[in-house]
Amino acid sequence: MILVLGIIALILLLALLAFEWQYRRHPGNALVLTPGHWDLPVYEPHRYRLVGRLTFQNLTRRLEIMLPEVTAEATLLSGDSLEGITCTVQVTPNHPDAPPRPDGYWYGYIVKVGKTTQIEVSLDIRGxxxxxxxxxxxxxxxxxxxxxxxxxxxRHIIVPLKFPDPEESHRWRPTPKADVLPIRTHLLTHLDDPISVVKRYVLPHAQPGDVVTIGETPIAIMQDRFRHPTDVQPGWLARRLCYYFLPTSSLATACGMQTLVDIVGPWRVAGAFLVGAIAKKVLKKPGVFYQLAGEQARLIDDVTGTLPPYDQFIVLGPDNPQQVVDQIQQELGISAAIVDVNDLRAVKVLAASPDVPPSLLEEALITNPAGNADEQTPIVLIRPTFT
Structure with a gap:
């Protein structure tokens, strides 16, 4: 009798595990909103009109997802007071099979399996x-x-409103083996791409033999690799491991640590932590955790780690940086590098064109000519002066 009950209990347990496994395979409400395409049809001294066309995508294979509510709000960022400046935001549905209501009311809409629908977000800014x-x-x-x-x-979208003149004069700075030119850009966002940015701001000043360097954070931002903490759900592991890191580390918060867990997986993070702790305590060898947890462990910037409004986000490291520099060199004919530089005279080269000596990058960038504050010069052009 006991054996029969044990077999029944085992069958029920296996059935429950199979049921849970099947549940975890379901995508849930897999409806995503793209950043869309944005235009500035009105760009006058007293009025801006900004229009974005965004797409909802149902990523499921057999589920219908409903959209009962859609609203939008906006925050202006300025170099001066916002007194007297107004910003009105409007959301208009552009469904393929139903017109928008004239009163602006958003009616519930069903996004069919594998289908899409669009919205138009318009901002009217006056002052x-x-x-x-x-x-x-x-x-x-x-x-x-x-x-x-x-x-x-x-869905967070950051849109630039101020664009420096690419032809404006810049001041070159001498270093022992090269001259460097910090290049100001507009606030780079996930609506930009590195090729267009380099073509617009760097090529007017570049000569044969120059090297363009871009910070790793701007590259990650252009790749849409940043997350708001409200979109991160810290798990059991992240909530506990974060206490063992220095307060200055981006992994010292539950959300920062969970971001790493989401990238490389909980087993890798847990294993790296255990081995790293033993190496540090027993072998007196620090830094093993970062070696085992992967490149992203060093590159994640927690909130307050970069300039506004990205100071409100967790910014990941760039994806496949070598592919980015190879594409820049192939399409624009200029050598490139993606770097992580800080004010502590630390230069880390994430990727570089084959003809770029690492020593040149380290010596040219050791003083951090791009800066880490509000300089908004994420690109540095290097012109070697030695032969």
Whole structure:
């Protein structure tokens, strides 16, 4: 009798595990919103009109996801006071099979399996002088309703509003083996791409033999590799491991640590922590955790780690940086490197063109000519002066 009960219990347990495994394989409310394409059809001294066309995509294979609510809000970032400046935000549905309501009411919409629908987000900005506006941080709030329940989500879009003149004069700075030129850009966002940015801001000043270097954080931002803490759900492991890191580490918070867990997996993080702790305590060898946890462990920047409005986000390291520099050299004919530089005279080269000596990058960038504050010079052009 006991044996029979044990077999029944085992069967029930296996059935429960199979049921849970099957549940975890389901995508849930897999409805995503793209950053979209943004235009500035009106760009006048007293009025800006910004229009974005964004797409909802149902990524599931057999589930319908409902959109009962969609709203948007915006925050202006400026070099001066915002007094007297107004910003009105409007969301208009562009469904393929239903017109928008004239009263602006958002009616619940079903996004079919594998289908898409679009929205138009328009901002009307008015004021006496808008020349000091640098960017606008748009937050599209939407609710997905489906098998996973009612899930509120937010899509963050940052759009630049101020664009430096690429031809404006710059000041070269001498170093022992090269001259360096910090290059100011607009606030780079996930609406940009490295090729276009280098072509616009660097090529007017470049000569044969020059090397363009770009910070790793701007590259990651252009790749849309940043997350708001409200989108991160710290798990059991992240909540506990974060206490063992120095307060200055980006892994010393539950959200920062969870971001790493989401990238490389909990088993790798846990294993790296255990081996790293033993290596540090027994062998007196620090830094093993970062070697085992992967490159992203060193590159994650927690909130406050970069300039506004990205100071509100966790910024990851760039994806496949070598491919980025290879593409720059192939398409634009200029050698390139992606680097991580700080004010502590530390230069880390993530990727570089084959013809770029690492020693040149280290000596030219050791004083951090790009800066880490609000200089907004994420690109440094290096011109070797030795033969």
């Amino acid at each position: 006496k002088d808008l020349s000091q506006l640098k960017s606008v941080w748009v937050r599209v709030h939407y609710v997905t309703y489906g098998p996973q329940g009612r899930i509120p989500k937010v």
